[in-house]
Amino acid sequence: MSMSKTSINPFNHDVMPDNTPLVNVNYNGKWIQVPKGLNVVEVTQSQGEFLPHYCYHEKLSISGNCRMCLFEMGMPKMDASRQPVLDANGKPEIAWMPRPQIGCATNVTEGMGIRTNSPLAVDCRKGVMEFLLINHPLDCPICDQAGECKLQEYASEYGSGESRFVEDKIKKPKHFDLGKNIVIDDERCILCTRCIRFAREVLDDDVLGIVNRGGNNTVTCHPGKHFDNEYSLNTVDLCPVGALTSKDFRFKMRVWFLKETKSICTSCGTGCNVTIGSREQTVYRLTPRHNEEVNSQWMCDTGRLNIHYLSGEDRFTRPLSRVKGELYETSWEDVLRQAGSRLKTFSGKQISLLASGRMTNEELFLTKTLIDELQVSLYDILPRQGQGDKFLRSADLNPNSIGASLLGVSNDGKNLQAIKSGIQSGDIRALLVLQEDATEAGLSVEELSKLELIIYVGLAPNATAKAAHFVLPSAGFTEKHGSMINVKGRVQRLNQAHLPPGRAMDDWEILRDLRSATTGGNGIHTIEDLFRSMSAKVPALAGLTLNKIGDHGVQLSLTAK
Amino acid sequence: MSISLTPDFEKKLDEAITHYPVSKRSAALPLLHLWQEQFGYISDEAIEFIAKKLEVQSIHILELVTFYPMFRREPIGKHHIKVCRTLSCALGGAHEAHACMKKLTGAQGDDHGPCTSPDGKYTVEYVECLASCGTAPVMMINEEFYENVNSEEKAKELLKKYQ
């Protein structure tokens, strides 16, 4: 596990090795013990407090340029024999230095004194705050960062009510195209260099830099070149101000209207932890959520931007059933009753099932139950292999291949050919397709047309839906509850950020109801119940509940396949 | 790339790189100097060429070219007159010297930037301290250094050498 940490982050200022010795530090008048070498920004954090900063980031090199984290520092007073001088309480006396130090580049040593709230420290912060704002455009009303801007945040604490600056502001490039996903406003930029350091240190893609000099310093990339990295949008998160904005998100929604839901990205097998930003029924953005064991604080642009299909115009909002060759909207009651009773007319040997590596464990568990109860002999998932990279992108583009294998629904695609042959020979007469398009799995439209029954569970039209007899509208990943297991065997939770559109339902509920309409089944009422019955049957999940998985997931001990 | 360099010039660049056995990137300033001496200014092609030669991204050469005032992105007058404007020279008459040079050469433009004569022969520019404060006002014309340029006669005399 520690392997993944070192490979994702070149620096981890917030994580000290377990065996780090403790030192005594006088923190704002109180003696505390903290790991030796921890920097002062992290020390304040460990005390539940906060030392304002812009350029410091725990996963990037220390640049020390913003000067916001200046604090008053002291060292133990020494007597002539180089022994610490003790006060009346037997504690070392501290000699305070007249010159403030930056917290990010100061690593604590034995007996150090730290004052983060002394008049000097507060005065330093006020001074820096004023400097940062004099040339800033102060265009908060139209700035995308408003609401999550560190300038706004600290200005409310350390800013002045009125400006003393009556000169002309420095002009710099605005809405400059930095790459396919990013725009920069250099007048808002505070030159903290987080974006430059991220590109250099984390991505090894050193295309950002600063041109000009002094007050005219400008962050940019070389004319004609672009910052088109697969991870470029992380710089938008890193940017403490509104300089770097996402072309995809900018001007779409004020951030304070966004509801934040903890979940995971489902665009590949890594399962980056994310925060879903949604309002009403719409997802506006995904942002990476800190998890040292999976993605640290990063995610790829592909995953981040893979949300727009969720609000597509073409989403199924009602169940459909085919009458005289045409699909008509119907009620869940009808569609389930009809689909169930049609399905029951086939023997297990006549039914095939195409499931998906994009399904949750809960959905897969119910699917396997259905497979068993109907004695379906041919079933599989559609494997999805991509390129992958050395950073976060997995070559497995299914987010839950491991779950599909563990729960016995996957045959790694080996059965797909047999299903095709079965349909061709007429042995297979009914097909259940869950969250996939059968044509992607190698079946032709002509083969699909031979089938007597196709039940399709999915979000939006595709070739399978077109041929289906029943379409059961389901939920996207931001609309559902459940769990998935990433390629490293970590089980993680999806949480529902918003409801699916119209009458579409969470997939596990659809499967539960389809099962009950087909084989009777038992009444499972909640996802938690479902997880409990699953963990009772699957040894790898024994003892787990959705609650226990928590926000950061649980590493499973899976034996190699 | 469409640049063709003489073998002699390329040899000079390669020789400069040998001065930095630890890191090629260190040769950035020497290469920029050599380029500007040869071609008069640092073109976009120059930046690309040097970046490639030193195995860095072109932005990191642009970062330097735009930081150091001695590097130019555009050609200037045939003769470059740099008048020191910092305190000791200002006390010694730098502003008069600058104005005089502008007048004599016909150089036009805002005093804060390079002023070039319409015939392209002279560019007159203020620079910061040239470190000869005891002989103010001082100036450089191309690479030569001149002290006590405190009269129009003296300035005229100087310009005779630069036709």
Added chain:
Amino acid sequence: MAVAERRILFKHIDEPGYTVDIDCYLKHGGYEDLKKAIKLEPQFIKDEVKKSQLRGRGGAGFSCGVKWGFIDAKKTTKPIYLICNADESEPGTFKDRQIIHKDPHQLIEGMIISCFANSVHLAYLYIRGEFPEGARILEKAIAEAKAKNFLGKNILGAGYDLEIYVHRGAGAYICGEETGLIESIEGKRPYPRIKPPYFPAVLGLYMCPTIVNNVETLCNVKHIVNMGGEAYARIGKPNNTGTRLIGVSGDVKKPGYYEFECGAITLGELIYDVCGGIRNDNKLKAVIPGGSSSKVMRADGRYKVKGANSEMTEIGLNDIPMDFDTFAAVGTMSGSGGVIVMDETRDMVDCIENLSEFYAHESCGQCTPCREGAQWMKKIIHRMNHGHARKEDTDLLKNVADNIAGRTICAFGEACSWPVQSFIAAFRNEFEAKAK
């Protein structure tokens, strides 16, 4: 009568017939000190430098022996580098220029000895871009020294190798800051590094131990080897040993460069006896004693110094002896030895406007207070000096300077704010008068 100069470093400067050629240098006893040094233990030379109490001549006046003491060739597996800081760009300073252009071998010899003492095998001579002629002279001197085996492989048969390369800057004052200079040699923007952790002695050039010394400092090392550390320490005053190269510019009759024993001459003697007094026999108004960053002093000010019996006494400007400790005691610094003299006709706001423009132009822009503050100060002063001063501007300006000094990555923060603070402290009335 005027205090006599004591020319050690400037011994041959402007001597008729003295050229930059190595033959001339050799004729005048050149490289004899290297021949002597190379037979000594490196540690012995370091000890002599320590005994000499030599203080750095770049501006900060830090002990050279202590600086060298941070580096122990026996304890590091990394290479050690030495860089000569010949970026002379502090306004008012023009001493190194004389050595570079007129006696380059003195510097090269001092550098070779210093490199040998510190087990350095690769050294750079960082010369400001505005000295193209100086760079050519030094390159030629290095080639000559190499041809005579004072440089290169197996120097003088002693088994010691050293290469020195000239590295030209390109017009940036900040490259005089030692870690900015190091970044510049690394081919990066010359942004000064944060200290801690990037102390040159530990994590310098290419993250290896590095010594950065000024031209004058390195030349002094040659003379310390020549006369011995203790003998050198007898020149000048305790803790202010050796000679000081001083450049005088501004409103004096005979501006120029001089060399005196540390503390042997007072400001008054320098201005009136050595430099012939104030031009047009005007009255002296103010002196910037150690390069433009040092705090300005009023001619009619009273200054507290330690007297002969170490009791405090008050003296006038003319009586201030020119050495490191006294200038520090009276609230300014001897800095780079550049004395700028201003007479009664000068408008102090004009003068500080000129300097503030310099600092705004030279701020590298890396850290917030300096990037924003240097520009802001320039704009305020410019506005005040061009008919738009407000009553509150003087206090505002002072406060902006206060918010820079001591809060930046490098000493540029002080360099740009001390002049403003001190001009206001000494001549507040002239600033306030602008608002009327």
